[in-house]
Amino acid sequence: MSAVRRELTQTQWLEALGVDPFWIVDTPQPAQELALQPSIAVVEKTADWTSLDRNIRSCKNCTLSRSRKQAVPGSGDHQADWLLIGEAPGAEEDMAGLPFAGQSGKLLDAMLAALGLKRDKGVYLTNAVKCRPEDNRTPEAAEIDACNGFLSQQIEQIQPKVILALGRPAAYAVLGHEASIQSMRGTVHYRQLGDRKIPVVVSYHPAYLLREPAEKWKAWQDLLLARQSLEV
Ligand code: URA
Numbered sequence: 001m002s003a004v005r006r007e008l009t010q011t012q013w014l015e016a017l018g019v020d021p022f023w024i025v026d027t028p029q030p031a032q033e034l035a036l037q038p039s040i041a042v043v044e045k046t047a048d049w050t051s052l053d054r055n056i057r058s059c060k061n062c063t064l065s066r067s068r069k070q071a072v073p074g075s076g077d078h079q080a081d082w083l084l085i086g087e088a089p090g091a092e093e094d095m096a097g098l099p100f101a102g103q104s105g106k107l108l109d110a111m112l113a114a115l116g117l118k119r120d121k122g123v124y125l126t127n128a129v130k131c132r133p134e135d136n137r138t139p140e141a142a143e144i145d146a147c148n149g150f151l152s153q154q155i156e157q158i159q160p161k162v163i164l165a166l167g168r169p170a171a172y173a174v175l176g177h178e179a180s181i182q183s184m185r186g187t188v189h190y191r192q193l194g195d196r197k198i199p200v201v202v203s204y205h206p207a208y209l210l211r212e213p214a215e216k217w218k219a220w221q222d223l224l225l226a227r228q229s230l231e232v
Pocket of ligand 1: 104
């Protein structure tokens with residue numbers, strides 16, 4: 001992050017995000033429990049990050065492994081309160097081996113900064129599938145299912161206080177439920193983890209927000225709902 005970006009005030013961040021600061025006072029809808037379950041995939045269960053990342057990097061559970069340069073397990077704080085889940089690595093992530101390395105990532109960083117968060121502190125970033133689908137197509141449900149065991153292990157190991165699912169594939173990966181973003185937004189869903197229920201908020205993918213900047217204020221509402229559900 002450049003020195004200039006660090007000096008921005010929160011209001012300036014919100015403006016950069018396309019958010020009128022007055023939206024902050026909008027009250028998010030109350031949380032409702034939907035009791036949704038994720039789909040189950042069979043992957044080797046590991047007890048630590050090194051083996052988990054190694055297993056992801058050597059995975060051949062689906063055909064995406066044939067075209068990838070490298071798998072992208074995820075990055076950030078292993079003790080994060082916030083787990084953000086995107087769709088899949090794109091070309092830049094496939095090259096870098098890191099999630100959200102391109103333009104979507106820049107917007108995501110700005111969104112996190114508006115909340116006083118950083119991608120490597122209190123936040124972990126990963127994707128519904130860990131390998132790049134060719135031509136950046138949307139991953140298929142079968143590919144998400146094949147990768148889902150890895151996501152489940154990441155959730156178990158991080159034990160986040162809130163999960164933000166960015167886009168339909170991410171929502172499907174976490175909740176095992178295919179529906180439009182519009183229908184899933186504005187409600188707190190839950191992901192069961194042992195005897196805990198982790199709040200899950202569904203929002204738009206940053207790539208969509210780059211194409212439709214007028215929708216950014218909705219993403220800001222979603223972030224506020226996620227923060228509110230984390231504080232409950
Ligand atoms: N889009 C995603 O969904 N994930 C990334 O890591 C990058 C772009």
